[in-house]
Amino acid sequence: MDAPRSLIKKVIEAQTHNSYGSSSTIMSLPKDLQVHLFSMVASDSIVDLFNLKICCKDFLDLAEEKYIYQLVSLDTVPLFPWHPDLKDKQSSFLQLCRESGNLEILFRDWLLEFNKNRNSCLEILREISEKGHETAKYMYGMLLLCFEDEEKRKEGLMQLRLLRRSKCVITCRKKVEDLASHCWRVNRKEVVRTLKTLCHNPMQCNGRRVYWGWPLLKDEEDDIPCEYCRFDYELNCFCSIFNL
């Protein structure tokens, strides 16, 4: 089992501070282990990674490994830089992430394209999703539910079921909503959402209560007994984000 990232960060920082300017303790470890430790910090926080980079030249070099760019978290990196002075720096950093196969930047690229053209490639989204990007999986699953085709809807349900088991459907929805809120609004409706409900008897089903009570805003409160009603509701939330 992996050690908690915060613990790893503390160990690296402590060793850095105790070595009076030398990073010999960490740097004496095998290279792949050094990279692994740094990747764990990077996947948790880009700020922590940047703090390590300014510690010493060895750490700076280590942080330039492709694997680190592949895994670095972009959670606090805005979709568009707020300050024009940051534009070039952020672009070159994100380009390195892109070239290293960072799933978050690949998903963001896909989302920006989707915002311009609703028919952007579902196959690319599926690939990002299959590599383990949860928000891409949410987006892919919801778009499949928009179809009339039963097989596509079944596939969409399968994707979303996995996310629901991991209790992250609503977390993914909020992330999509946040990213979409920074995109230029478009009113195209190339994606035609089917109005057919997943639930075969929605008016009688006790899962229907999802429409009557408080909106579902936390994954911990996601206890709707009918999976179909649950995702009919989610589809409404999703479609309202993108005006589908």
Ligand SMILES: [Zn+2]
């Ligand atoms: Zn139902």
